[in-house]
Amino acid sequence: MNALEVRAENLTVRFGGVPAVDGLDLRLAPGKIHGLLGRNGSGKSTLAALLAGFRKPDEGQVLLSGGDLGAPRSPYEDAVVTSRICLIRESGDLYDQVPVKHVLGYAASLRPYWDHDLAGELLDKFEVPIGKKVQKLSRGKRSALGVVLGLASRAPLTIFDETYLGMDVPSRELFYDVLLADYAEVPRTILLSTHLVSEVSALLEEVVILDRGRLVTQAPVDTLRGRGASLVGPAAVVDELTAGLAVLAEQRLGGTKSVTVLGDLDEALLAKARSAGLEVGQVGLQDLFVHLTAPVPSKEARR
């Protein structure tokens, strides 16, 4: 399998002294589909640009290894490494004065694993006219062209940074289908940066959650499903049972309190909660994501 392993060590970028990515340590296992989740401004795009060698970190380093690269190398200003990384951004980064077919020609000459037949097949599926100039394409078709370039490059590290925002729902679903199909055929390391958590989460194997340039959590996505629980009932009982747990959010209405906690609740606590008449519910991934990246953390969550 020609897939890259990604390592980031103490990765830091500052804009005017303000950190956008702040001392990040990270490892992306080769050959998996990873999700990069975070609110707007959490550092997702800066991180994607760093991993692809589009910019130099102020501190720390990015190291890529494995596949046909072998030993760890930094992507910045290394043409061999960057030819094996394909970052597709929402803006497209496309040379837009030329017809689509010329853009494909450039990609073919720059990408060592470019698959011409796949590109043609995908352009048909997304109905992108190859004779038209890129600047004449609608936003949706331009995004689709980005997706085609990203997949047909078959790069050992492929990053889609909100590429599909300009696409309507049927086109996004088509993107998810062709992504899974081509990944099954040629497994490689894929990073999907998005805030459409509920739409994308089933496609992922691992997830990285960023908040204000820092790592909130990295985990297999399936283990995060059901990791959060909500307890609702009389305030005094809820407080007693949730003391000492990582509380993500709380709400109060009269004498009733609702608390969202992180982590697996043990059987003894669950039994106690039920016998006290509390309502116990599981918190979905989307809600967990919202709580984990809340603008102002409650004092309990900071403990």
Next chain:
Amino acid sequence: MFDDRSPIYLQIADQIKNDIVTGALAEDEQVMSTNQYAAFYRINPATAAKGFAQLVDEGVLYKKRGIGMFVSPNARELLRGGRRDAFFADVVDPMIAEARAVGVPLSEVVRYIQKEEQ
């Protein structure tokens, strides 16, 4: 299709078990490959593989090398036995609680059920 409140691999396993209990999947019938399953339900292939592996561990599915996965010959009886054990706790007790809460006498519930027997 899948909700995000519990691990998808467990939901996959439950769904296949349900298909076996209802007879939608016959014993010794081949199930979809993990890649087919992943494409069909638009989920990560590793997640699908984990769900299938769980069923192999439980003896519900078996593997034929190089061919694929099949429903075990005794899978239906195995699963029905498990569901029967849980039937009163999972189905009947909540029904009794609901009947009491809304004021339906249990004698009326019994009469209703007895009509089904005839």
